Amino acid sequence: MxxxxxxxxxxxxxxxxxxxxxxxxxxxxxxxxxxxxxxxxxxxxxxxxxxxxxxxxxxxLPGLVDAHVHLNEPGRTDWEGFWTGTRAAAAGGVTCVVDMPLNSIPPTTTVANLDLKRQAARGQCFTDVAFWGGVIPGNQPHLKPLVDAGVKGFKCFLIDSGVEEFPCVSESDAQHAMEILQDCPTVLLFHAEFDSSPASQSEQQGPSTDYSTFLASRPQRFEEDAISLITKLQKECPLLRCHIVHLSAASALPLIRAAKSSGLKLTVETCFHYLCLSADEIPSGHPEYKCCPAIRHADNRELLWEALLDGTIDCVVSDHSPCVAELKKLDEGDIMGAWGGISSLGLGFSLLWTEGSKRGVSLAQIIEWPTKKTAEHAGLSGSKGELKVGYxxxxxxxxPSAEFTVTKESLQFKNKLSPYEGMTLRGxxxxxxxxxxxxxxxxxxxxxxxxxxxx
Structure with a gap:
C-alpha cells in the first residue's frame, strides 16, 4: 500500500x-x-x-533534521519533554531531532542512562529522535559501549556547562576520549569556549541587566582559544572527525579555514539566533536573549552568513535550550544571573528563510543547511535530509510567501519564552x-x- x-x-x-x-x-x-x-x-x-x-x-521540501536539541527528559521535564518538544519541532517542518546528552537527569553518559532516555521517549515522539552521548571526566570506559548502543556521537564542554551533573573536561580528558574514539565510526562535538583565565569571570563590568555586560563576559577570544586547542588535539588523532557546536565568533573563522585547508576532519555548525539576531538590537533587562556563546554584533552576523555561503560553516541548528520561567529571571531582568538558552523549536526554517531571502540566498542553498548537511553530520545521510529513492x-x-507574527499562543514548546515573540516571519x-x-x-x-x- x-x-x-x-x-x-x-x-x-x-x-x-x-x-x-x-x-x-x-x-x-x-x-x-x-x-x-x-x-x-x-x-x-x-x-x-x-x-x-x-x-x-x-x-x-525534505523534512528538516535538527541536530542540536535539548529535550531534557527525564529529570528536567518541566523544562521540556519529548511530547512537547517533538510537537514543536514538527510544527516547524522538523521530522528528526538529535537530542543532546544534557540537561536531562541522568545525562547520556552511560548505556544505562541512554536506556533511561529511550524508555522516557517511548510512545511520546511526533518526530524521529536520535541521541548524542556525552563525554565527562571519568566516563571514558563507557564511550565505545555507547557507540555500540547507537549514539550518533559525543558532546563535551571545555567550559562550565551550567549543570553540575555534566562537568567540563580538561585537555587531558578530551585527549583520552579522542584516543579511544579515533577508530570508531563517530564524531566528537565540542562546546568550544575555553577561558584560560577563570579569574576574569568575577570581574563583572557593568550592571547585570545590561546585555553589554554579559557580552563582555563571553568574549570571542573564548571561542578562538577553544578551537585552537581542539585543532591541536585533533592533529594527534586525525582519523576522528571533530565538530564545533553553535559557533558565534566570526573571529574564529580563520582558524577553522586553516584547519580545514590542512586536511583536518573538522565540521562546524551555527544557530538560527546567531544568523537572525544582533547584540545591537538587544534591549537591557531581557534575559530571553541570553545564550552561550553570546549573540554578537551585526557585522559579526554578516561574516557568519558569508562563512555559510563559502562552506566554512557546514550546517545550521536550533540549539533549542529551554528552561522554566523563573530561571530566566524575567522579572528582575537579570541577564547575568539567568539561564542561558534560546527557545526556537518550530521557528527555525522561517527564521532562516526570512533572513536568507533578504540577502538573496536561494531556497536550494538555504534548505541544505538544516536538512542534508545536518543529516550528514548526525550520521543519518542515506535516510534523512533529501527526497531520494531509498530515503x-x-x-x-x-x-514561502505566508507571513505570521510570533506570539506566545503560537509557540508549541513547553515554556513559551522566546526572543522571537513579536517578530514577523516569512514562510x-x-x-x-x-x-x-x-x-x-x-x-x-x-x-x-x-x-x-x-x-
Whole structure:
C-alpha cells in the first residue's frame, strides 16, 4: 500500500529550483520512486494507493533534521519533554531531532542512562529522535559501549556547562576520549569556549541587566582559544572527525579555514539566533536573549552568513535550550544571573528563510543547511535530509510567501519564552509528514498518536 505525493514545486536534490514531480512512498515509509512530472489522480490506476497528496502550487521540501536539541527528559521535564518538544519541532517542518546528552537527569553518559532516555521517549515522539552521548571526566570506559548502543556521537564542554551533573573536561580528558574514539565510526562535538583565565569571570563590568555586560563576559577570544586547542588535539588523532557546536565568533573563522585547508576532519555548525539576531538590537533587562556563546554584533552576523555561503560553516541548528520561567529571571531582568538558552523549536526554517531571502540566498542553498548537511553530520545521510529513492518519506508542504507574527499562543514548546515573540516571519509550514504519515497540519493541529521512531 503506497502514498503518492505530487506537486508542481517539489525541491529535489541537485535542482536549483522546485520542479514538478511525483514521489511514491511505500508502506514502510521509504521513498521507492521519484518521477519528474506531476500526475493527476485519475492518471494513476494503481489500486494499492492508500493516500494521495497533491501539494499543487505549495513548495514541497525534505523534512528538516535538527541536530542540536535539548529535550531534557527525564529529570528536567518541566523544562521540556519529548511530547512537547517533538510537537514543536514538527510544527516547524522538523521530522528528526538529535537530542543532546544534557540537561536531562541522568545525562547520556552511560548505556544505562541512554536506556533511561529511550524508555522516557517511548510512545511520546511526533518526530524521529536520535541521541548524542556525552563525554565527562571519568566516563571514558563507557564511550565505545555507547557507540555500540547507537549514539550518533559525543558532546563535551571545555567550559562550565551550567549543570553540575555534566562537568567540563580538561585537555587531558578530551585527549583520552579522542584516543579511544579515533577508530570508531563517530564524531566528537565540542562546546568550544575555553577561558584560560577563570579569574576574569568575577570581574563583572557593568550592571547585570545590561546585555553589554554579559557580552563582555563571553568574549570571542573564548571561542578562538577553544578551537585552537581542539585543532591541536585533533592533529594527534586525525582519523576522528571533530565538530564545533553553535559557533558565534566570526573571529574564529580563520582558524577553522586553516584547519580545514590542512586536511583536518573538522565540521562546524551555527544557530538560527546567531544568523537572525544582533547584540545591537538587544534591549537591557531581557534575559530571553541570553545564550552561550553570546549573540554578537551585526557585522559579526554578516561574516557568519558569508562563512555559510563559502562552506566554512557546514550546517545550521536550533540549539533549542529551554528552561522554566523563573530561571530566566524575567522579572528582575537579570541577564547575568539567568539561564542561558534560546527557545526556537518550530521557528527555525522561517527564521532562516526570512533572513536568507533578504540577502538573496536561494531556497536550494538555504534548505541544505538544516536538512542534508545536518543529516550528514548526525550520521543519518542515506535516510534523512533529501527526497531520494531509498530515503525516508519525510517531507514538508510549505508556503514561502505566508507571513505570521510570533506570539506566545503560537509557540508549541513547553515554556513559551522566546526572543522571537513579536517578530514577523516569512514562510510557513502547512503540513509535516514523517515516513508518509501526517504529523502536523496548520489547520487541524497534530496527529492523534505520535509516530516517531528512536534511531
Amino acid at each position: 503506497a502514498t503518492i505525493l505530487t506537486g508542481r514545486r517539489i525541491l529535489l536534490p541537485g535542482n536549483p529550483e522546485p520542479r514538478p514531480a511525483t514521489i511514491t512512498i511505500d508502506a514502510s515509509g521509504k521513498i521507492i520512486a521519484v518521477d519528474d512530472a506531476a500526475h493527476a489522480r485519475n492518471a494513476v490506476s494503481d489500486h494499492n494507493i492508500t493516500q494521495w497528496i497533491d501539494a499543487q502550487d505549495d513548495i514541497v 525516508d518519506g519525510d517531507f514538508v508542504i510549505w508556503d 510557513r509550514v502547512k503540513q509535516t509528514y514523517v515516513r508518509g504519515n501526517l504529523v502536523y497540519d496548520q489547520n487541524n493541529g497534530f496527529a492523534t498518536a505520535p509516530v516517531g521512531c528512536m534511531l
